[in-house]
Amino acid sequence: MNLSRSLLLLCAATLYLALSGFECASSEVTTARVALKSKDYKKAEEALKKEVAARPANAEAWLLLGDIYNDQSRWVEMDEAYAKAEAAPNASISNAQRQDIAARRFNGWLNKFNAGLKEYNNERYAQALKELDSAEMLRKDYPENIFLRAQVYLGLKDEAMVAKTYQQYTQVAGRDVDPGLEMGLALGLDRRQLESRAGKPDAISVVDSVGGFAFYKAKNLYVYFAPAAKAGEASAVEGWKFYGSDDKTPEVIRQQLGNTIRSSPWYSLGVQAYNAADSDPRKFDDALKYLRAVEQLDATRDDIGEIIAEIYVVTKRTDEAMRALDEQIRRDPKNPRPYINYGNLYNEQKQYDKAIEQFSKVLAIDLPSDDKALQTALFNLGAVYKNLGARKQEEIREASKGKPTADQIEQYRKPLRESKKYFEQLKAIPARRGDYQLLGELANLYDVLGETDNLKSAVREMEGVENFGDNARTADYWRRLSRLYAIIGDSKKAEAADKKASELGG
DSSP states (O other), X not given: OOOHHHHHHHHHTOOOOOOOOOSOOOHHHHHHHHHHHTTOHHHHHHHHHHHHHHOTTOHHXXXXXXXXXXXXXXXXXXXXXXXXXXXXXXXXXXXXXXXXXXXXXXXXXXXXXHHHHHHHHTTOHHHHHHHHHHHHHHXXXXXXXXXXXXXXXXXXXXXXXXXXXXXXXXHHHHHHHHHHHHTTOOBTOOHHHHHHHHOOOSEEEEETTTEEEEEEGXXXXXXXXXXXXXXXXXXXXXXXXXXXXXXXXXXXXXXXXXXBOOSHHHHHHHHHHHHHTTTOTTHHHHHHHHHHXXXXXXXXXXXXHHHHHHXXXXXXXXXXXXXXXXXXXXXXXXXXXHXXXXXHHHHHTTOHHHHHHHHHHHHTTOOOTTOHHHHHHHHHHHHHHHHHHHHHHHHHHHHXXXXXXXXXXXXXXXXXXXXXXXXXXXXXXXXXXXXXXXXXXXXXXXXXXXXXXXXXXXXXXXXXXTTSTTGGGXXXXXXXXXXHHHHTTOHHHHHHHHHHHHHTTO
């Protein structure tokens, strides 16, 4: 689990603000103030406890007591004392003072959350849960507390509690996720994509290398950007938060503390329900609920649409799926996702021509080459044309009893050339450099199309990406390369590559 950035941001946002005093004071409060001047916390605390026991509505005494606990890092007691001050009837607590209290609560929460994170990283799970109990008292219903708790349960291999905690996460985070999705927000959007969906923000401060925020005044909404993963890449949306009118969170914390939203809880629950549907088909409904949420929420994931399409087909609910997709397209015709999902649905039904029509609509939106949706559409077009060619080849093989004519061969090679065209377009995108699976698909096409020179070139390219990313340590890479060596007749290299694949467990 990678929470290191959260830790860094939280530390950067730490505040220490001074609470204002009151004009008048009781004798016990006066005693406490005098004691505090000499740092005699024990005497001050005793005096203030006497005061609140006698006059529980004395907001001044509760505030001072909260200050003492804050100075001693007794965060939970601090929270309770400040809560009593805020709840005191006719309390003369200004808006600025309430913001100061919010800042101190934030600092206390930060201390306990980071302590829980440290215990989690050191695999001291029981202690991590204790720290999180305190963190949740100080910052109630904060999604990141719940997410970290789920990771602790994962460490403890307590699957039931992981699922229960993820469900809690989706409910709590959903208070921001659901209205955000209505606006077209999604994780992974860059600044340009955000503005095309949600409009121009009233304020924005984003630096690709460090992230930042965009503010929409009408919604009291902050959209948070994470630092770019690599130099030259754009900062992308990592979460958002709608602040209520009565929320006292100081502005500096709103701007600096990104409200990270995680798609993995929805995904995990969706996959769990999908797997359970083998024995209980009713679970398909839960799988759809969670996986459709992931599909809308996370623009970086392109592995959900096919599963959703399969569920709709298996459950014979394709009409429902199409109505939902038509409505999405009506609301946002420039959003590529509904077209991709439509294509997946048709592909699952083996209606390849209709699938091609839908995937092709993504290419007409004029997306930049680094857009994930464009890359998905190109790959899917290549895959559908390849499936179409394979089906046609099988039909001809049966009809010709294995002796196709030149015209028949051309019938299945035609869609394969289309497949090659889209895969080659995808390969030309810099972000796909090192994609050995894509190279393998192309090599297979070159072989069937009889393009010997292109096949040999693809094999050389496969060899050239060995040290790209984790390719050299991936069994599938070596297994694919072994097959290509066999196709071009290099048995020695085929055997060596096959051995490496076996050594890597493939």
